[in-house]
Amino acid sequence: MKKKIFTQDYYKNFPGYPSKERLAKARVVVIECVQDIPCNPCETICPRKAIVVGKPITNLPRLIEENCTGCGRCIPICPGLAVFVVNNNYNDKESTISLPYEFLPLPEKGEEVIALNREGEKVCRAKVISVLDPEKNNRTAVITIAVPKEYSGEVRGIRLIRKNP
Amino acid sequence: MEEVMVVGGGPAGLCAAIESARYGVKVILIDENDMPGGQLFKQIHRFFGSAQHRAGIRGYDIGNSLLSESEKLGVRVLLNTVVWGIFQDNFLGIKTEKETKILQAKKIVVGTGALENPLAFPGWTLPGVMGAGAAQTMMNIQRVLPGKRILMIGSGNVGLIVSYQLLQAGAKVVALVEALPKISGYLVHAAKISRAGVQILTSHTIVKADGKGEVKKAVIAKIDENFKMIKGTEKEIKVDLVCIAVGLRPLDELCWMAGCQFTYIPSLGGFIPLHSRDMETTVSGIYVAGDVSGIEEASTAIEEGKLAGIAIAESLGYISKKEAEEKKELSWESLRELRLGSFGEGRQKTKDLILKQYNSLHKM
Numbered sequence: 001m002k003k004k005i006f007t008q009d010y011y012k013n014f015p016g017y018p019s020k021e022r023l024a025k026a027r028v029v030v031i032e033c034v035q036d037i038p039c040n041p042c043e044t045i046c047p048r049k050a051i052v053v054g055k056p057i058t059n060l061p062r063l064i065e066e067n068c069t070g071c072g073r074c075i076p077i078c079p080g081l082a083v084f085v086v087n088n089n090y091n092d093k094e095s096t097i098s099l100p101y102e103f104l105p106l107p108e109k110g111e112e113v114i115a116l117n118r119e120g121e122k123v124c125r126a127k128v129i130s131v132l133d134p135e136k137n138n139r140t141a142v143i144t145i146a147v148p149k150e151y152s153g154e155v156r157g158i159r160l161i162r163k164n165p
Numbered sequence: 166m167e168e169v170m171v172v173g174g175g176p177a178g179l180c181a182a183i184e185s186a187r188y189g190v191k192v193i194l195i196d197e198n199d200m201p202g203g204q205l206f207k208q209i210h211r212f213f214g215s216a217q218h219r220a221g222i223r224g225y226d227i228g229n230s231l232l233s234e235s236e237k238l239g240v241r242v243l244l245n246t247v248v249w250g251i252f253q254d255n256f257l258g259i260k261t262e263k264e265t266k267i268l269q270a271k272k273i274v275v276g277t278g279a280l281e282n283p284l285a286f287p288g289w290t291l292p293g294v295m296g297a298g299a300a301q302t303m304m305n306i307q308r309v310l311p312g313k314r315i316l317m318i319g320s321g322n323v324g325l326i327v328s329y330q331l332l333q334a335g336a337k338v339v340a341l342v343e344a345l346p347k348i349s350g351y352l353v354h355a356a357k358i359s360r361a362g363v364q365i366l367t368s369h370t371i372v373k374a375d376g377k378g379e380v381k382k383a384v385i386a387k388i389d390e391n392f393k394m395i396k397g398t399e400k401e402i403k404v405d406l407v408c409i410a411v412g413l414r415p416l417d418e419l420c421w422m423a424g425c426q427f428t429y430i431p432s433l434g435g436f437i438p439l440h441s442r443d444m445e446t447t448v449s450g451i452y453v454a455g456d457v458s459g460i461e462e463a464s465t466a467i468e469e470g471k472l473a474g475i476a477i478a479e480s481l482g483y484i485s486k487k488e489a490e491e492k493k494e495l496s497w498e499s500l501r502e503l504r505l506g507s508f509g510e511g512r513q514k515t516k517d518l519i520l521k522q523y524n525s526l527h528k529m
Contacts, residue, residue, distance in 0.1 A: 005348070006359050034352055036506035039213040041221040057215055058506035077221045079211035080353025103333055103361075120362030138223065140211075157360035 006118035008153045010034075015062040016051070018086075023153075027070030027087035027096075031061050032156075033080060042074040042083060075100050076140035085144075086152050095152035096129055098144040106131055106141050107160055115147050116157035123155050124148060167193055169477055170257055170270040172248045172419060175203020177455025177466035177473075178276030179231045184474025186238035188483040193270070194235065195243045195259060201235070202228040203278055204298070205463060207305035209333075210326055213351075217499060218464045227463070251275075251423045255450050272450050272477045275420055276470060279413035279434065279456035284318060287373035293380030297327040297410035304334045312406025316383045317341040318371055324410030325354035331408075332361050339402050342369040342385050344392055351508070372399055374407050383407055415457045423448050428522050430515045433459035439523040442493070443476030444469055447526060452477065459519065461512055465503050468496045 011017055016031025023030075031042065031051065036058035043053040043061060050067035051074060053059050072085045075098060085098040097115075107113050107128045115126035126145040133141040147155050169185055171178045174196035182194045194201060208224020219227050235242070243261065250258035256269045281296035288294065293312065297319070303311045313336050317328045320343035328338045338358065346368045348355045355365055372384040372394065387398035414434040420427070425438040425446040437459045444452045452473040455466035472493055479489035504513035 005352075005365070006356050032353070032356065035508070037213055037351060037353075037508060038215070038502055038505045039220060040215050044216055044220075056505055057502055058509075077211075078353075079213045079221055080351065081357050082353045116360055116362070118356060118360050120360050138226070156356075159362070 004119055008118075012153075015060050018063055018065050018068075022065040023086060024088055026089050027085060028065060028068050029063060029070055029072070029074060030084045030086050031063060031074075032082045032084070033061050033078075036060065037080075039079065041077045041079065045073050045077045047071070047073065072098050072142060075142050076137040081140070084156060088149060088152055090146060093149060094146040095149045096144050096146050097152060097155050098142055099156060099158070101141045101143045101158065102139065105160070106133060107143060107158065112161060113145065114159040114161060115145060115151065115155040116159055117154045118156045120157065122159075123151050126155065126158065128158075167191065167268060167270040168481060169193070169272045169274065170195060170268065171274040171276060172257070173203065173276035173278055173455075173457075174198070174201030174242065175276060175278050175455060175466065176205055176227070176231065176463045177278075177457075177470035178203070178274060179235055180467045180470030181274040181276060181452070181454050181474040181477070182240045182470075183231065183235050183238055184471045185477045185481075185483075186235070186240050187474075188478035190474075190478050190481055190483055191241075193241045193243060193268075195246050195248055195257075197245065197247045199244050201232060201242055201244070205231070207301045208463065209305055209330060212464060214464050214503060218467075218503060224463060227467075231467075248419065251419045251451075271481060272452065274444075274452045274454060274470075274473050274477070275417075275423075275438075275446075275457055276453070276455045276466075277416040277419060277457045279460055280416050281409065282412045282414055284371075284409045284411050286371050288375055288380070288383075291374055291376060291380050292378070293376070293405055294374055294407045294409065297323050297408040298413075300406065300408050301327045301330060305330065310334050310336055312336060312380075312404070314339050314404045315406045315408060316371065316385070316402060316404045317408045317410060319343065319410035319412070320345075320348045320350055320355065320365060320367070321410060321412065322350035322354060323413075324408070325350045325358060327408060327410060328358045328363055329354065329361070332358065332363070336406075338363045339404050340369075340385065341365045342371060343367045344370050344388060346390070370394065371407065380405055380407055413456065413460045415460065417457050420446060420451070420453065420457065423451050425451065425453075426526065428519060430459065430518070432511055433461075433515050437519060439519055439526065441523050441527075442472070442497075442520060443480075444473040445476065447523070459512070459516060462503075465500060465512075468500045468503070471496045 040053040205228030214220035454469035
C-alpha cells in the first residue's frame, strides 16, 4: 500500500549530501534539505563556511565538504530536522550517526536502541554513544549512535527499546 | 476616542500594536482568549527563515518575546474580551467579562486570523473528529491529549506538524492520508514523521469514521486521479481521533460587517479583504494583517502587522513619511523573502494581485 519516498538514493543527489569519497574519509555533515524553502540557519551557524545557501535564500544548502569538520552545530538549529552527521571512520566495523531527537525520555549513553531508516522501519540495533542536550540547543537533543558500517547511509532515526518509555 | 484598537492578539495583531506603540501611539489590544499570542504558543516547533525572521526559534519563544515587548511599550491589553461588531466611523462593539460597551478608535486593525476548514464524511460529527489545530490547542495549550491512535487527514504543513507533535505527546499516528498524489507540505516535516513510523498515504481519503458515541475506527481508501474512491481498496483502521487538516479560511466577519471590499482567491483561503501596501482596507482607517488578509504563516503575519503599525503611526503623525517609508521597506523586503520559492511564489503573486485590485479601485 505504501510506496517509499524517503530513500538514500533520493537524497544523495542533492547539494547538501557529501560525496562517497568524503563520506568514507571522516566525520561529515549530511544535509537532507530538498526544497526551495526560504531558510538559512545552517549557513549562519557554521563556523567554517562549510554550508552555503547564499542568495536567493531559497537555494538548497550546498556542502563545501573540505571545510566541514562534522562538528554538528547545524544539527539542532535546522527547523526541518534535516541535518545529520555521519562518521564512517569510527572504528573498523561501525559508523556513527548523529541525529536530532525531540522525544522524551531521551536515551542514555550506552543504551541499546533500535535504529530506524527514513521510513521508520527497523534496520538494526544501535548503541548510544552520546546524548547532547545543552540549554542552547533549546530542546533538540543530538543523539549519536553506532551502527554497523553498511547501514550508515540508511539509518536516520531511533526508537527506544525500554518498556514504558 | 481611542487612538488604535487592534482586534486579535496573534502575531499580526501583536506586531501591529508593538510597532505603532513604538512610535508613541496609544494602543488597545483586544483578544477573546485569556492570553495574547494567538496560535504562537502552540507552535512548539522551530520556525523557518533567516535570522531576521527569527529562524530556528520556536513559536512560543517568539510569542514570549512579542508579549514582553508589547508590555514594555505600554500596549493596553483587554483579555477575555470579544469584539462582536464593527460600525461606521470606527466604532467597535465589545463584550468584556463584566460588560458590553461601544468604543471608538481613530484606527482599527483586524488581526482575527483564520478558521479551520471542515471536511464532511459519514461520521464527521462524532466526538473524536476535530480540526488538527484544535487537537494542537488541546495538547500544547490545555495539555490534554485528545486521542491515542490518530488518523490525520491532509499533508499540508499543519497536518505534518501536528502529526509530529502528537507523536511527541505520546500518541500514535496510525496514518496520514492525502487526497493529492503528492505530499503538499514541506518534505522535511514529512520526513520527520516518516522516520518516526507514520505511514503517509498519498491518493488516499477517509471514507467514514465509525463508532458508538465516539470514534472507534475509520475506513480509508485509495482514490483515482478524479478523486473517486477505488472500490476494493477500503481499509479499516482502529483510531480514536480523526484530525482534519485541509486548510484554513480567513476569519473575516468584522471586515464584511465594516463594508470592506473583497476579492476571491481560493489559494489564500477564499474571500480576502482588499488592502493597500499599508494593509489598509477599502474602508478608511480599518487595517488588516495576518491570516485574515490571506492565509499564510506566522512569519508573514508578523511583517504585515508591522506594516500596519508603521502606517498607522505615520498617518497619526507620530513619524515622518520618510522614516515610515524606510521602515515599511524593511518589512516589504522581509515579506518578499518569505514569499520566495515554490511554496511562496504563488502567495507573492496573489498578494500582488490584491494590491493591484486595491489600487485600481482607488484610481477610479
